[in-house]
Amino acid sequence: MGNLIADPVARGPGTASPVTVAVSRAARADRAVEEIAAQLCGRDICFVLVFFPAGLDREALAQGLDRALAGVPVFGCSSAGQITPEGYESGALLAIAFPKAHFRCASLLISPLKPLAISRISRDLRRLASRFPRTASWNRLALTFADGLSKQEDMLVATMVTTLEDLPCFGGSAADDHDFAETFVLHGGRVLSDAAVVLLIETDMEFAGLGFDHFLPSHQHMVVTRSIPEERIVAELNGAPAAAEYARQLGLSVDELTPKVFAENPVLVRTNAMYHVRGIQQALPDGSLSFLSAIEDGLLLTLGEGQDLIAKLRAGLDVTDARGRRPDFILGFDCYLRRLELAQKSLTGAASRILAQNRVIGFNTYGEQHCGVHVNQTFVGVAFFGPSWTTLP
Structure with a gap:
């Protein structure tokens, strides 16, 4: 059964939370669409973001939302879990409606995504930006949702940052629970693999x-001494078989390498003064590692x-704007490996409470895009605060 969770907290006199969040836990796509549409009915919506579980009939979902929402643009992707107003969930359909009063949007579908055509994507992004006129005093950002198995996100986000220059870019890679079989993005009533969606938002x-x-x-x-970059596979570390050398560094045998070990012992890469996580997906039968x-x-x-994962989560979400206001909501992209580690340590409930308290909504990803880099095991988000013209309560 679905439920509507609209933010009731005022940010100033007569100013309620702008986005409407709808959740359906129906197992059938047609029923889930009905519940979501009923919750959003009558609202003046600019666009909707949808994050859906792998188990729903994706074609029925996409076409049903396109019909039910009567021309309202719907974007999104498949996920490895959803972050609803109640925290972490699995098997839920999450919809976030952004109102016309506070948002404008333009979109670009990139299909096929692989191999990445950098010059074409740069041209299309520039054209998209030029046809999206600026509104005085409004702020801009870019979001991207990409096929999480395409292995193209690194170059895609680098191309976006270079082309869109000073525009901040955020995003998450589509997922399919923990199956690593096929992931999808949603655009214009269609679900596609080997594709990405880019949104310019004002x-x-x-x-x-x-x-x-x-x-x-x-x-x-460890130094990568032999790899297959296009497949994100490392064959050798320090001149030795990759899985064996990684296991040796941890004091383990190759047979002891599990998703739990990978989640708790990632590798880091330093870029300028910052370290970014490079998540390991699995050890392959030939002794290599898939990243x-x-x-x-x-x-x-x-x-x-x-x-301490919980302490870091609490501290990371403890943000205010220049006027000391807490976020109205946080759009969050959280790596599935973080959620896996939380589950292994029986901390999912504690993390969900922190997410709910901080009004985080979003999904669990196969990778995150932030500061021009594609990373893993990272929480990436956009904290939205009341319009600058509102008065403090």
């Missing part, structure tokens, strides 16, 4: 980008040391 709300993980660099290092982000020969990898 709003009169203030916003701030968030990006944090819970790892510190250790003193253990979730870009990898190449000569790359220096540093083993990450995990910190």
